[in-house]
Amino acid sequence: MAKHTLSILVRNHPGVLSHIAGLFARRAYNIESIAAGVTDKPDVTRITIVVKGDEYILEQVTKQLRKLIDVIKVVDLGYADSISRELALITVKSSKETRSQIIEISNVFNATIVDLTEKLITLQVVGNDRQIKGIIKLLSFFGIEEMVRTGVIALPYRSTRD
C-alpha cells in the first residue's frame, strides 16, 4: 500500500494532538509517523503525519481531518514529491576493532558522532526514510544499544514546481 505524507496546519491549542490522534485511533487508520511543531505563526502548529493506505483511506482521512474544528488546512504532500526529513539518534556498540568501520559508515551517510565512549558510539543522522533505514540496517550488524527517531517532517518542493 502507498505511503502518504499529510501536512496539517492546526490551531496551536492544548488538546489538538489528542483530537487528531483520536481520529486515527477511532477509525483504525494506522499512523506510520507523526511529528508536531509550531510554525512561523505562533498560534499555528504544523503536524506531519505519514499514513499507509489506498486512495479511499487517504480521502477518508483527509476529509475527517478537515472536519475537525481546529484543523486549518490539510495538504497531501505526496510521499515521493516532497522534501521529507527525519532525525535519528543511534547508540551503537563498538570495540577498538569496529570503531573505524562505524565511522566510515557514518561518513557515507553524512552522520555526526555526538557521543563516544570506549564501548559505545552515538550517531546523529538526518535524512529521508530510506537513508535512515539504510544506516540502521548497517549499524544493527554491530548491535544497536538504543535508538530514537523524531518522525518525519516535510515541506513541498518549490524549486521543481511553477
Place this chain on the structure above:
Amino acid sequence: MKKKGAEIIVETLIDKGIDTVFGYPGGANIPIYDAIYGRSEIRHILTRHEQGAIHAADGYARATGKIGVVFATSGPGATNLVTGLANAYMDSVPLVAITGQVPTHMIGNDSFQEADIYGITVPITKYNYLVKDVNKLEEVINEALYIASTGRPGPVLIDIPKDIQESTAKMKKNITVRLPSYKPNIKGNPIQINAAVKAIDNAESPLLYAGGGVVASGACKELFKLAKKASIPVALTLMSMSAFPTEDKLCLGMAGMHGTKYANLAIRDCDLLIAVGARFDDRVTGNPNNFAKNASIIHIDIDPAEIGKIKKAFIPIVGDAKSVLSELADKVKVQKRRKWINKIMNFKKEFPLSYENSGKKIKPQKVIETLSELTKGDAIYVTDVGQHQMWSAQYLKFKHTRSFISSGGLGTMGFGFPAAIGAQIGNPKKTVVNITGDGSFQMTIQELATASNYKLPIKIILLNNGFLGMVRQWQQLFFDERYSFTDLGESPDFVKIAEGYGVKGMKIEKPSEVERAIKSALKYKGLILLDFRVEREENVTPMIPPGGSIETMME
C-alpha cells in the same frame, strides 16, 4: 464590572436565548447552580439521573430545533453523560453539555470525583473544551453554542474546573465567534447543482432518499416541493420519518432492514438516487454494493466527509439540505413520470405492511395502528429502542416535521422516556406519546419522578412482551431459538410502580380493550402509563438480514 465564572456562564446562555436547561447538581458545579438560583430567565429541569438529563435535552432539541443544554457535576456526573453524548453525536443533535471539574490545581491528582471527561469525550463530541482561564470562558460558551448548532449539528462539551467558576473576569458581551478553520458550506456549488438538475430532468425513475439532515436543516417543505413538482417518490430513514407526509402517494415510508418492501424495491429499481442529508447507514443499505445498484447517485450533505464514505457519488453536492433542495425544486422541470409512478403504486398495492391479527392476544402493531388512528398524526411520538421502535416507524402516520423522535445511530435503550420529557417541556401544548418496551423503559424508569413533578402529561405506551424483543427475534432467526438471557422473567407491576410515582397506570390485556384505553389516555389531562400485555413472540417484518439485500428479505 467583573463577574464570577459561573455568572458568566449563565449570563451568556441567557444572552444567547437559552431558556431551558436540564441537569443535576454536585460538588463541582455548585457555583453554576448558585448562579442560576432565582434566575427566572432560565428554566432548569431537575431529572433523577444525568443520563435522563442529557436524553431530555436531546429530545428537547429534536422536538424544537433549538439547542439542548445540560449541566452535570464532575466525575460520575460527567461520565453519566457519555451515552447521551454518543447518542447525540450519532444523530447530529445540537447539544451543549457543561460539566463541573475539580479545581485546576487538583486536576491529574486522581482527586475526589475527578474524571478526564475531556479525554473521554473526544471521540463522541463535535468539539470539546477544558477551560483553564476564566477570561476565555465567555468566548468558549459562545463558540460552543455556535459549533453545536451550525454546519452538521452535534454535541459540544465544556468542562469547567470549580475554581474557574469561582474566579472573576470582565464580560465583553456581543462576542463574534471567529473560527478560521470552521466554515460550513451552506450553498451548493452551482455547477454541481445544474448537473443535478439535468440528471433529475433526464432520469426515468428517480428516487429521493431523505435522511435526518432534512429534518435538521428544516428542509421538509423544499423536499415536498421537489418531490411533487418532478414526481419523485421518497424513501425515508428512521431519522427522517416525519419529514414527508405518510399519506402522500409519493411517500414510501422507511427504507432498509425493517423498511417497507416497496421502498426497498424502489431503491432496487431506480435509475437515479438523490440522497439528501442521509449517510448510507448499514441499517438502510444492507450490503452497500447491492444498494441502488442500478442508479447513479446524487449525494447532498453539509458534511463533506459523508460524501463517498460508503457509496461513490456521481454528483456530490456539499451544502445545506434546505438551500440545495430549494434550488433544485426551483430549477427542475415539471414532470408526471406516469410509468415509474404507476410501478411504484403497484408495489405499494402489492406489498403492503401487514401482520396477522388472531384476535386472542394483543398485537403490538395493532396498538400502534390504533394510536395512529386516534392521534391522526397530531402528536409527537418518541420511541425507545427495539421492536416497538420499528413498529412505530412502520405503522405511525406522520403529518408534521419533528414529530418522530427516536435514537437512530446509537440505538440507545432508555432514551425514549427522558427524550419525551424534553419534547414535552419544549412543546407544552402538544400531545407527547412515548412508545417504549419493558426492557427499554426500565433503563430510565426513575424519570417518572421528573415527569410527575413537572406535571408533564406524557402518554406512555408500554408494549410489554416480557422479552428483550428485538434481541429475542435475532436469537430466533439466527441463533436457533436459543433465547439466552432475553426473557425478562416475571414482569414488575408497572401500574403499581406508576402509582408509586404519583402517575396513573392502566394494564390492558385484551385486544378488545386497546382502543378504549388509548382513547381514555389521550383524553386524560395528566401523565399516564398504559401497560399493554402484548403477544410475547411477535416478530418485526419484513426483515432484510444484516448485510443482505432485497433478494434476501424475509416476510
